[in-house]
Amino acid sequence: KEKTLAMIKPDGVEGEYADVIKKTILDSGFEIAHEIELQLNEDTAKNFYAEHSSKSFFPSLVQYMTSGKVVIMVLEKENAISDWRALIGPTDANTAKETHPTSIRALCGVDTGRNCVHGSDSPQSAAREISFFFDKSTSD
Numbered sequence: 641k642e643k644t645l646a647m648i649k650p651d652g653v654e655g656e657y658a659d660v661i662k663k664t665i666l667d668s669g670f671e672i673a674h675e676i677e678l679q680l681n682e683d684t685a686k687n688f689y690a691e692h693s694s695k696s697f698f699p700s701l702v703q704y705m706t707s708g709k710v711v712i713m714v715l716e717k718e719n720a721i722s723d724w725r726a727l728i729g730p731t732d733a734n735t736a737k738e739t740h741p742t743s744i745r746a747l748c749g750v751d752t753g754r755n756c757v758h759g760s761d762s763p764q765s766a767a768r769e770i771s772f773f774f775d776k777s778t779s780d
């Protein structure tokens with residue numbers, strides 16, 4: 641089965657959406673193989689989103705991601721990567737509300753920046769992101 645990295649971002653944890661998101665994950669046929677709750681520090685957030693380091697929104701992204709605790713999960717199922725991306729919906733939560741009203745970002749996201757959840761976008765990023773937070777063996 642395929643694995644992907646899912647994250648409930650600080651606004652999702654703060655807004656107490658973690659339980660309903662986890663229920664949606666399980667109801668959609670994913671297994672939650674690993675789960676940790678932690679507070680990202682600045683270095684970790686910068687490193688995780690290194691591909692965006694030259695973007696104008698990078699400082700606000702780092703501030704947002706360090707503003708409270710996050711819940712990080714390894715999800716497992718057939719087609720976990722694309723199915724989780726489909727379940728979370730578009731990056732911009734306002735678009736999600738219009739075009740994907742049953743998506744998780746429509747439920748708890750606010751805009752393009754504060755969009756409540758993360759999901760790996762490819763097998764390469766899933767492997768990188770899982771080994772970023774968990775033991776190397778977890779991503780195999």
Ligand code: ATP
Pocket residue numbers: 692697701730731752753754755757758759760761
């Ligand atoms: P994620 O990688 O978190 O799942 P994504 O793949 O849908 O999101 P990316 O384009 O990789 O979107 O952007 C990563 C994150 O950076 C977004 O989830 C969002 O929090 C933030 N972000 C993206 N674009 C903007 C923007 N224009 N303004 C502010 N923040 C943004």
